[in-house]
Amino acid sequence: MQLSTRHLLGIKDLTAGDISLILQTAEQFKEVLQRPVKKVPSLRDIVVVNLFFENSTRTRISFELAEKRLSADTVNFTASASSVSKGETLLDTVNNILSMKVDMVVMRHSASGAPHFLAQHIPAAIINAGDGINEHPTQGLLDAFSIREKLGALEGKKVAIIGDIMHSRVAQSNIYLLKKMGAEVTVCGPPTLIPRHIEEAFGINVSYDLKETLQWCDVANVLRIQLERQNQVLFSSLREYNLAYGISRSLLDSLHKEIVIMHPGPINRGVELDSDVADSKQSIILQQVENGVAVRMAVLYLLANRNN
Amino acid sequence: MKSILSGQQISITIRRLAHQILENETDTSGTVLIGLQPRGVFLSDRIVEAMHQEFPGINVTYGKLDITFYRDDVRKALHIANETDIPFSVEGKKVVLIDDVLYKGRTIRAALDALLAFGRPAKVELCVLIDRRFSREFPIQPNYVGKSIDSIVSQKVRVFWNEKDGKDEVALLEE
Numbered sequence: 001m002q003l004s005t006r007h008l009l010g011i012k013d014l015t016a017g018d019i020s021l022i023l024q025t026a027e028q029f030k031e032v033l034q035r036p037v038k039k040v041p042s043l044r045d046i047v048v049v050n051l052f053f054e055n056s057t058r059t060r061i062s063f064e065l066a067e068k069r070l071s072a073d074t075v076n077f078t079a080s081a082s083s084v085s086k087g088e089t090l091l092d093t094v095n096n097i098l099s100m101k102v103d104m105v106v107m108r109h110s111a112s113g114a115p116h117f118l119a120q121h122i123p124a125a126i127i128n129a130g131d132g133i134n135e136h137p138t139q140g141l142l143d144a145f146s147i148r149e150k151l152g153a154l155e156g157k158k159v160a161i162i163g164d165i166m167h168s169r170v171a172q173s174n175i176y177l178l179k180k181m182g183a184e185v186t187v188c189g190p191p192t193l194i195p196r197h198i199e200e201a202f203g204i205n206v207s208y209d210l211k212e213t214l215q216w217c218d219v220a221n222v223l224r225i226q227l228e229r230q231n232q233v234l235f236s237s238l239r240e241y242n243l244a245y246g247i248s249r250s251l252l253d254s255l256h257k258e259i260v261i262m263h264p265g266p267i268n269r270g271v272e273l274d275s276d277v278a279d280s281k282q283s284i285i286l287q288q289v290e291n292g293v294a295v296r297m298a299v300l301y302l303l304a305n306r307n308n
Numbered sequence: 309m310k311s312i313l314s315g316q317q318i319s320i321t322i323r324r325l326a327h328q329i330l331e332n333e334t335d336t337s338g339t340v341l342i343g344l345q346p347r348g349v350f351l352s353d354r355i356v357e358a359m360h361q362e363f364p365g366i367n368v369t370y371g372k373l374d375i376t377f378y379r380d381d382v383r384k385a386l387h388i389a390n391e392t393d394i395p396f397s398v399e400g401k402k403v404v405l406i407d408d409v410l411y412k413g414r415t416i417r418a419a420l421d422a423l424l425a426f427g428r429p430a431k432v433e434l435c436v437l438i439d440r441r442f443s444r445e446f447p448i449q450p451n452y453v454g455k456s457i458d459s460i461v462s463q464k465v466r467v468f469w470n471e472k473d474g475k476d477e478v479a480l481l482e483e
Contacts, residue, residue: 002386036427
């Protein structure tokens with residue numbers, strides 16, 4: 001048994017078997033992270049380069065920790081402090097790094113499809129750490145891991161994805177994954193932030209009514225309003241967004257049941273989530289971050305094996 | 309397929325192994341037993357059960373260890389990891405590692421490495437049901453042996469457990 005793919009470019013390319021294998025392996029790595037010595041020697045002969053062409057806190061630290069816990073050697077690269085600012089192309093940059101014998105590349109890039117382009121041109125294994133508005137597969141996997149841990153399964157669970165669906169790679173990876181694993185998905189947000197025909201394209205539900213959606217779901221995965229990717233005005237103000245689609249304590253208390261609140265971070269407090277919701281017992285936001293390391297360890301471990 | 313141990317012989321052997329482990333350490337407070345995943349755990353479960361049957365009220369500290377992430381052939385073949393359950397420190401304890409078959413010694417080498425993540429044991433011993441003599445690739449010898457056998461590389465030792473395979477038996481298979 002092994003992964004069906006050499007790279008992790010998106011959840012779109014994974015089979016349900018791949019996803020189960022990653023989640024199952026991540027469970028064992030989560031146990032490793034509870035040990036007094038939280039490190040295993042599995043990837044001691046592997047060199048990983050973390051190429052971040054776009055800002056990141058969580059994902060970058062999480063990948064770096066995952067690599068170190070697996071005993072891999074890591075090299076970090078930040079676009080702003082590199083020759084990219086002198087005009088070097090993506091392929092030249094990566095080929096130069098690979099000539100120093102690197103086995104795996106973790107890449108975040110603002111252009112959708114950048115890791116897919118690299119995968120066609122270089123021999124190393126590529127892990128997509130977020131490409132433009134396309135996919136963020138390890139976030140999708142860690143969200144699924146967190147839901148499974150909290151609710152016991154993915155199949156048959158009702159998951160609402162709320163907010164800026166249009167610009168969200170997290171939403172896309174989550175939708176692919178949840179559909180492959182048999183969960184039901186509803187996306188909810190203002191009509192200007194939900195792509196048209198998304199229902200037919202993915203086989204999911206669309207709702208513009210936040211309260212109705214929360215009433216329906218077991219889990220609400222709340223997304224950040226991505227002001228940096230919006231080049232036109234899609235809603236009139238953050239305050240108006242908060243009033244229509246922000247999740248407040250009083251809204252949650254008015255539901256008949258207790259739902260699980262998730263957020264991929266970083267949170268805009270007071271916009272999509274109020275502080276007393278983000279910090280409440282219903283929220284598993286910090287568990288998501290903790291699980292991220294175990295899930296990324298599983299992905300690195302399984303791909304290192306696949307690429308030999 | 310040649311039978312090496314029958315179900316009845318296995319049960320007698322397991323009771324002997326339980327006695328031998330306790331014989332060396334009647335006060336069990338400083339001893340921990342650790343079964344190796346996946347198939348050593350069937351043996352360790354039985355040994356712990358036998359200890360409780362023979363000496364009611366005995367206090368046995370018992371855990372399960374998966375060595376997948378410590379293997380030296382990680383890049384050659386993918387092994388699926390199993391659960392590790394060691395909710396205690398092995399610092400200063402006598403650890404008895406338990407596995408079904410000792411062959412090349414590579415699993416035990418990985419287990420010794422993995423064990424150090426849980427503390428510095430005072431002493432580590434090894435208990436196996438079957439010792440395939442003269443086939444070691446590491447300087448590793450067991451302290452407690454169910455049965456020693458001589459076998460050649462083309463042969464395979466298979467331990468069947470009732471819980472998993474529907475019968476208790478140890479057999480030698482010719483490839």
